Amino acid sequence: MTLAELKRGQNAIITDVSSKKIPLKLLEMGCLPGNSVELVQVAPFSDPMYLNINGTHLAIRKETAIHILIETNDA
Amino acid sequence: MPKQINVALIGNPNTGKTSVFNALTGLNQKVGNYPGITVEKKEGVCKLPRGVKAHIIDLPGTYSLNASSLDESVVIELLLNKNDKDYPDVAVVITDVENLKRNLLIYTQIKDLEIPTILVINMSDRMAYKGISLDIEKLEAHLDTKIALISTRKKQGVDNLKDLISNYQNLSIEPCLSTQDIDIDYFKGLKKAFPNQSLYKLWLVITQDVNFGKISRNTIKDTSSFKTKKDSDLKRLQQKETIKRYQFINNVLKEGQTIDLKTAKDLRIKLDRILTHKVWGYLIFGIILLTIFQAIYDWSSVPMDFIDNAFASLSDWTKNTLPAGAFTNLLAEGIISGLGGIVIFIPQIAFLFLFIAVLEESGYMSRVVFLMDRIMRRFGLSGKSVVPLISGTACAIPAIMATRNIESWKERLITILVTPFTTCSARLPVYLIIISLVIPEGRFFGLSYQALTLMLLYLIGFGAAVGSAWILNKILKIKSRKFFVVEMPNYKLPLFKNVALTVLEKTKSFIFGAGKIILAISIVLWFLASYGPGTEFNNAEEIVTEQYASNNLSQIELEQKNSLS
Numbered sequence: 001m002t003l004a005e006l007k008r009g010q011n012a013i014i015t016d017v018s019s020k021k022i023p024l025k026l027l028e029m030g031c032l033p034g035n036s037v038e039l040v041q042v043a044p045f046s047d048p049m050y051l052n053i054n055g056t057h058l059a060i061r062k063e064t065a066i067h068i069l070i071e072t073n074d075a
Numbered sequence: 076m077p078k079q080i081n082v083a084l085i086g087n088p089n090t091g092k093t094s095v096f097n098a099l100t101g102l103n104q105k106v107g108n109y110p111g112i113t114v115e116k117k118e119g120v121c122k123l124p125r126g127v128k129a130h131i132i133d134l135p136g137t138y139s140l141n142a143s144s145l146d147e148s149v150v151i152e153l154l155l156n157k158n159d160k161d162y163p164d165v166a167v168v169i170t171d172v173e174n175l176k177r178n179l180l181i182y183t184q185i186k187d188l189e190i191p192t193i194l195v196i197n198m199s200d201r202m203a204y205k206g207i208s209l210d211i212e213k214l215e216a217h218l219d220t221k222i223a224l225i226s227t228r229k230k231q232g233v234d235n236l237k238d239l240i241s242n243y244q245n246l247s248i249e250p251c252l253s254t255q256d257i258d259i260d261y262f263k264g265l266k267k268a269f270p271n272q273s274l275y276k277l278w279l280v281i282t283q284d285v286n287f288g289k290i291s292r293n294t295i296k297d298t299s300s301f302k303t304k305k306d307s308d309l310k311r312l313q314q315k316e317t318i319k320r321y322q323f324i325n326n327v328l329k330e331g332q333t334i335d336l337k338t339a340k341d342l343r344i345k346l347d348r349i350l351t352h353k354v355w356g357y358l359i360f361g362i363i364l365l366t367i368f369q370a371i372y373d374w375s376s377v378p379m380d381f382i383d384n385a386f387a388s389l390s391d392w393t394k395n396t397l398p399a400g401a402f403t404n405l406l407a408e409g410i411i412s413g414l415g416g417i418v419i420f421i422p423q424i425a426f427l428f429l430f431i432a433v434l435e436e437s438g439y440m441s442r443v444v445f446l447m448d449r450i451m452r453r454f455g456l457s458g459k460s461v462v463p464l465i466s467g468t469a470c471a472i473p474a475i476m477a478t479r480n481i482e483s484w485k486e487r488l489i490t491i492l493v494t495p496f497t498t499c500s501a502r503l504p505v506y507l508i509i510i511s512l513v514i515p516e517g518r519f520f521g522l523s524y525q526a527l528t529l530m531l532l533y534l535i536g537f538g539a540a541v542g543s544a545w546i547l548n549k550i551l552k553i554k555s556r557k558f559f560v561v562e563m564p565n566y567k568l569p570l571f572k573n574v575a576l577t578v579l580e581k582t583k584s585f586i587f588g589a590g591k592i593i594l595a596i597s598i599v600l601w602f603l604a605s606y607g608p609g610t611e612f613n614n615a616e617e618i619v620t621e622q623y624a625s626n627n628l629s630q631i632e633l634e635q636k637n638s639l640s
Contacts, residue, residue, distance in 0.1 A: 019314045020307060023482075023558045027317050028139045030177055040344070041351045041445075048448050048458070050351060050563060056177050057343070057563040059445045064558065 003049075003068040006039045012070040013037070014053075021067040030054040037070060080129045081161060082121075082240055085150060085185060086169035087178050088136030089438070089564035091197040093117075094227035095169055096133040097572055099237070106580055114146045114479060123241040132161050138177075140184045141313060142283055146479055151283055154188055155276060165191045165243035167236070172198050173205055173565065175332060179324045180317070182218070183251040187275040191246035193221055193239050200226040206335035214331035219247050228570060252323055254278055257316045261304065278316075282309055346566055350442050360443055364465070367430045368533075371468070371500070375422040382422075386415030404605060405598070413597030417590040423500045425582050427469035431462075432577040436569035444561050454541050455548025457481050457559060460490040464540060467497035468533075470585060484555040489547045496540035498533050501589065506532055 006012055014035050017027065030053045031037075040057065041050040047062040086092045096104070100119025107116045117133035134153065135146030142148040153159055154166075166185050170178035175196065186192050194214075202208065215222050221239050225232030254274040255262040265277055304312070349355050393407040434440045440462060448458025459481045467474035474494050481487040498506070506529060514528050 017314075019310055023143060023560070024141050024310065024313055024317070025138060025143045025482075025558075026560050027314055028141065028177075028180055029560065029562070030321075032318055032321065041347055043351070043446060043449055044353050045449060048445060048559065048561075050347070050445055054176070056174065057565075059441075059448075059559075059561045059563055061448070061559045064560070 001070060001072070003037065003051075003065040003070050004046075004062050006037070006049075006070065006072075008039050008042055010072060011036060011038045012072045014068060015071050016069040018067040018069075022064065026060065026064070029058055030056045031068065080123070080127060080240060080243065081164045082129045082131045083153065083161070083163035083166050084131060084133045084169060085166055085181065086136060086195075087138050087171070087174070087181065089562060090136070090169045090171040090174070090178055091227055092133065092136060092169045094570055094573055095167075095195060095197060095225070095233075095236075096131065097576055098225075098227045098230070098233045099129075099131055102576075104576075106584070109149055114149050115476065116149075121237065121240075123237050125241065127241050129237075129240055130161075132163070137181065139181050139317075140188075140279060140283075143482055144480060148283075151279060154185070154190065155279060163190060165193060165240060165246065167193045167195055167240070169195045169197055172196050172202055172207055172209070176321075176324055176328060179218075179327070180320055183320050183323060184275075186218075186220070187250040187252060187254065187273075188279075189248045189250060189273055191243050191248055193223060193236070193243070193246065194218060195223045195225060195236060197225055197227060199224045199231065200229045203338075204340055206338035208333050208335075210331045214327065217327040217330060219249055219251065221246060250275065252319060254316075257319060258312055261312070282313060343565055347442070347563075350439070351445055356442070356446050360446060363434070363439075367427070367465075370426045370430065371423050375426050378422040379419055382415065382419045386411060386418070390415075401605075405601065408605070409598045409601030410594070413594040413601075416597055417586055417593050419504075420500055421582055421586070423503070424469050424585050425578050427466070427500070428578045428581040429574065431466050431469075432574045433569050435462075436567065436573055438564040438566045441561055441563050445563065448559065454544040455486065455489050456493075456541075456544050457483060457486040457490070459559075459561065460486065460544075463490055463494050464497055464537070467494045467499060467540075469500050470589070471495045471497070471499050472588070473581060473584075482558050482560070485548075485551060485553040486555075488553065489544050489551070492547060493540040493544045496536050496543065498536040501593075 003012075003014075014031065014033050014037055016033055017031060019027075022031065035054040037054075038052040039049060040052050042048075043050075048059045049062060049065055050057070050059045084092055084096055096117065096119065099121040103121070104117060104119035107118070108114070109116050114135060119131045119133070121129045121131050123129050132153075134150045137147040137150050140151050140154070142151055153161055154163075156162060168178075168182040168185055170182065182192065182194055196209070209224070211222050211224060223232055223236040223239055225236055227233070255266070257278075262274055262278075266274060269277055350359060390407045390411045393411060394403060397403040397406070434443075443461055444458040446458070447461045451458055451460050460478070463474040463477045466477055471494055474497075475491050478487050478490045478494070481490060510525050510528050514525050517524050519527065
């Protein structure tokens, strides 16, 4: 599944990041395969998304989140 | 040894870089501009032990040397240009103890440029609170540098940092990572083509889209012994490089850092549950905005009235004391009232920058960006456009400068173009005069018509800004990367020194920037008022009345004529 489908308060592990679509800056802020991600809060219409990636708190838009693949811990 | 050491402060945003800069330089700082671009350049002087002086430059906050905005390019351009007069003898990389892992990424990059680098771990007062303990000796050994553990809030460790700066020549300049490991074949070819250059520097020149002065990208492309790569391949290599750097950092931190999550506390989650809430978040933001407007237009009227009266009496005193003549008039009505016209804005501007500085320092501004992004996007703006639109109510110039962290060029351009529509404080006196002339006194549900009109003017200004943004978004055909990422920093109690210096500096730049023009114009106005149509125009009614009286018109007819005119 993609990061855009994550529910508020849920945890997951990033499995793949489409390097063509994702800006380098996001990778440098810790958005790399293997790192954990938690959805802390969403704005109305669940966009943008407030994430905790490996201890770094940041917000990205949904259009970016669909290019990040994740695996939830319970799945 | 040079008489003056050039020091560059580098670091991620929200690491307290400015606090370190303020702690080192105090009031010995000046803010200018990088030539040709609207990026602030902060420089200062710091006295080191043994009479050495350090020239300190506070570079814009950046997450890495891979630039994605103008202010980040400034950092790379300086670090790659040894001939720049500001080229650092020593780089000081500032990190936040809570985000050490991410903050160290840029440290490894600077180190690989073979510049002597000191590592500052800031906010050490938060370590106990977050359950973090550090083994400084091990970290120094693995990172191959000297570390200054400091807390600008508690004023600890700054002297140690000054000592390290003055002894910068003892620092190692060995790189952290071997650039060649990213892709052995590719970098071997590069090394063969340019044997005298540092590999990492070459790599930056290839990947970064900035102006490098003498080394141009073409020389690299033209060399036949070396094959260039496609952009997508380069990006893949950059990703590989980032992963390699994080592997290195993880290994270092495994040795030198322990975090006890049991003792760690987190206020952020509780605050964010309310401050970024779908309902409460917007409500609180609305209340904060109302408070700001209340402060600017109500609370600041007390000092403004005082300033107004003071300058009026000074002008009267000058007129009465000095011998009458053109020069006294110029002084009393041109210069003094012109100065008064500048000084009177100080309370409003100071109030506004006070609020903006507190909101930014505390970390709340990022939450506003988060809350507003979706709404602003409909008009072709970004959540980050909110900050310029708010500070535009004080003055459009710093507001436009504040747009520089908007990543998408199109959103940034639209924000710059529409920000001047917001009602800035210099327009306020004009509005007030027009309102008091045109709008009758009276109340509507306890609110005065005049106050409502003023509010309406503000709303029209904001509406014009957003409306024209919407139109521009439809018209402008700029293809730009659509991309938005904003860090949500920890909430912090703003440091008094940082807030005070921001307010002081912004107010000063208003007085000396806009003030010059206001003063010049008020002298021109004085000239026109004194030597223009002048008295005859002012006393038009009396003159006309006299003329009519001499024509033997009756009093009643006179009044009729007057009321018609």
